[in-house]
Amino acid sequence: MRKIFYIVISIALVSCTGSPSNPVTPPDYLPSDKFITLFSFKAADNAGVLISDVSGVVGTDSIHLLVPYGTKINNVKPTITIKGKSVSPSNLAAQNFTNPVEYIVTAEDGSTKKYVVVVRESTPDILVDNKWQCEIGGVLYSGTMDTSFINIINSQGTPFYDSLVYFTGTSTDKKTSIAFWINVKRNLYPNGIFSSSQGMSSLSIDMNSSDEWSSVYGSPDKADFVVDSFTTKKLKGTFSGHFPNKQHTAWIDVTNGKFSCEFGQGNNEPKQVSFVGEDSIYGYTRYAALQANSLIIDASDYTAFTGRTYRLIVHTGSTIKPGTYESKEGNVGFNLYTPSIYRYAIGDSLGNMSVTITAVNGNVVEGTFHGRSEFAVEHDINDGKFKCRVLNYYPQQDSVNKWKYLSDNIYMAEYSIFGGNITKAEKTFSDNYYRLTVDGTSDNDNSQFKLAVFSRNPIDTGYYATIPGNRIIEAIYFKTGSTYPFNFGSSSTGVYCHIDHIDNNTVSGTFGYNPSVGQFDNYLIRKGSFTASFH
Structure with a gap:
C-alpha cells in the first residue's frame, strides 16, 4: 500500500511540473551601457604627427588631451575604447581637433551619450634645473628635488588624473627637508594659482625632525603655488605659505619660493595611497611617519577639488612589520576631514576596520584596508590600498617598553x-x-x-x-x-x-x-x- 501511494505522488508531481503547452518567452534584455573608457592618440597610427602616445582624461561628458607644443592636430586618428554598441565618429577615423569634436556613443538598447573632446597644446619648452629655494622665517634655504609623476587609473581602467606633481628636497646645510605637492590637473588648467584653501596644494616642512609645519585645508592656513610655465614634461613656478606647526603654538612664513623641474627626475620613491568606498576615492600620500609607535598616513583625494583629507592610523609598535591590525583591538583609526563636515571618523571600534601590511622594504610600506563604520556615518570601505615612504624611519629591533x-569622542x-x-x-x-x-x-x-x-x-x-x-x-x-x-x-x-x-x-x-x-x-x-x- 505504501509503495502504491509513493507512485501516485510521483505521477502527480510529474504532471504538475510538466512543460506548458504554450511557453512564454521573456523579452531579450538590451544593455544600456554607453561609455568611452579610453581615448588616446597612438604614435603608430599618426606617423609624422606624434612621436609618443598621448592619453586623454575621460570625464563625465568630456575628454581632454594635452599634446606637445607645435603638434599638428588637424588630421589625427584617435584610438577609442567603448562600453556600448558603437561610437560615432568611429574608432581610428581621422578628425580635425583644432576645435572641440563631439562623439556619440550608442548603447545596445538604442540610447545615446555625447562626449566633447578638447585637445590643447602645451606651452613652449622651458629650461629647468630641478632645484628649489625659499625663505623660511627670513632665512634662505635651497636644495634639489625628487619629482614623481603619478598616473592614476580608476577601477574602470580609465586614466583618472595624471596631474599630481610631488617634490621633496633638502636644504644646502642638510638641516631642513621640504615636501610639497601640486594638483595641477594639467590637461585642463596647465597654468594658474593652486591654493591649499581650495584643496589643490600642500606644503610641509620638517626642521631637524624637532618640529613639523604644514598647511592643511582651511583658513588661515595657506600655501599657494603659482605655475608660470608647464609643458608635457616640465614645470616652473613660485610658492609661498603661512601656516602653524602641528601643535598650533607658532606660525611660520614661507616667502620667495621658486622651483623648476622635469618629471621623473630623482629616485621616484612611491608616494601614492588610494582607496575605494561607497563613492570611488583616489588619492596620494601627503605625509607618512612613525609617531607614538603608530604608522600615520595623511592622504588627500582628487576626485574633485573638495579639500577632503584622510588619516589612517595603525598601531604597529616601534617596528613596522607585515601583519593584520584590527580596529576592534584598538589598533586602527581612520579620520575624514572635509570643508562641510570638519571631521568625523569612518572606521572605529564600533565598526570592523582592518588593515593588513603586506610588505615592508626599508622605509617603504604597502598594504590594504577595508571595513565598515557604524559611528557618525555608515560607510563601506572596500579594496583600500596604500604604498608610501615613511619619513625618517629606519627598521630597528622592536621595543618591549x-x-x-x-x-x-561621541561628538564626531x-x-x-x-x-x-x-x-x-x-x-x-x-x-x-x-x-x-x-x-x-x-x-x-x-x-x-x-x-x-x-x-x-x-x-x-x-x-x-x-x-x-x-x-x-x-x-x-x-x-x-x-x-x-x-x-x-x-x-x-x-x-x-x-x-x-x-x-x-x-x-x-x-x-x-x-x-x-x-x-x-x-x-x-x-x-x-x-x-x-x-x-
Whole structure:
C-alpha cells in the first residue's frame, strides 16, 4: 500500500511540473551601457604627427588631451575604447581637433551619450634645473628635488588624473627637508594659482625632525603655488605659505619660493595611497611617519577639488612589520576631514576596520584596508590600498617598553593618538600594599602616561578596577602639558585594567573605560595596552 501511494505522488508531481503547452518567452534584455573608457592618440597610427602616445582624461561628458607644443592636430586618428554598441565618429577615423569634436556613443538598447573632446597644446619648452629655494622665517634655504609623476587609473581602467606633481628636497646645510605637492590637473588648467584653501596644494616642512609645519585645508592656513610655465614634461613656478606647526603654538612664513623641474627626475620613491568606498576615492600620500609607535598616513583625494583629507592610523609598535591590525583591538583609526563636515571618523571600534601590511622594504610600506563604520556615518570601505615612504624611519629591533591607547569622542571628533614608550616600570611594597607603577612618554604631543594599581596581595594576573575590592586601580592618566585628556583615579567608575602577564622581568596588560557604567559618557574608549620591562 505504501509503495502504491509513493507512485501516485510521483505521477502527480510529474504532471504538475510538466512543460506548458504554450511557453512564454521573456523579452531579450538590451544593455544600456554607453561609455568611452579610453581615448588616446597612438604614435603608430599618426606617423609624422606624434612621436609618443598621448592619453586623454575621460570625464563625465568630456575628454581632454594635452599634446606637445607645435603638434599638428588637424588630421589625427584617435584610438577609442567603448562600453556600448558603437561610437560615432568611429574608432581610428581621422578628425580635425583644432576645435572641440563631439562623439556619440550608442548603447545596445538604442540610447545615446555625447562626449566633447578638447585637445590643447602645451606651452613652449622651458629650461629647468630641478632645484628649489625659499625663505623660511627670513632665512634662505635651497636644495634639489625628487619629482614623481603619478598616473592614476580608476577601477574602470580609465586614466583618472595624471596631474599630481610631488617634490621633496633638502636644504644646502642638510638641516631642513621640504615636501610639497601640486594638483595641477594639467590637461585642463596647465597654468594658474593652486591654493591649499581650495584643496589643490600642500606644503610641509620638517626642521631637524624637532618640529613639523604644514598647511592643511582651511583658513588661515595657506600655501599657494603659482605655475608660470608647464609643458608635457616640465614645470616652473613660485610658492609661498603661512601656516602653524602641528601643535598650533607658532606660525611660520614661507616667502620667495621658486622651483623648476622635469618629471621623473630623482629616485621616484612611491608616494601614492588610494582607496575605494561607497563613492570611488583616489588619492596620494601627503605625509607618512612613525609617531607614538603608530604608522600615520595623511592622504588627500582628487576626485574633485573638495579639500577632503584622510588619516589612517595603525598601531604597529616601534617596528613596522607585515601583519593584520584590527580596529576592534584598538589598533586602527581612520579620520575624514572635509570643508562641510570638519571631521568625523569612518572606521572605529564600533565598526570592523582592518588593515593588513603586506610588505615592508626599508622605509617603504604597502598594504590594504577595508571595513565598515557604524559611528557618525555608515560607510563601506572596500579594496583600500596604500604604498608610501615613511619619513625618517629606519627598521630597528622592536621595543618591549611601549604603551598605546585610542579614544573616540561621541561628538564626531577625530581619533586621538596616544602612545609611546615606557620609561619606567616597577613593583614596590609599602604601607601593607603591593603596587605596580608604569610610567611612559610619547613623541606625539609630548604626552605623559601613567598606570598604577595596588593590592594587599602580590600583583598578579587578572582584573583591577576602581570599585572597592582587593585589586584597585590607583590612577590611569594621560597628560599633555597641563591638560589631562583622560585622568581616571580610584574614585572613577567604569575603568578597568587587566594584567595579562607578569614575572620578574616583564609585565603586560590592557585597560579601558566602559561608558555604560562610567560618568564620562561623552567618550567611546577602545582598549589600551602596555608592555614593559622591569630592567
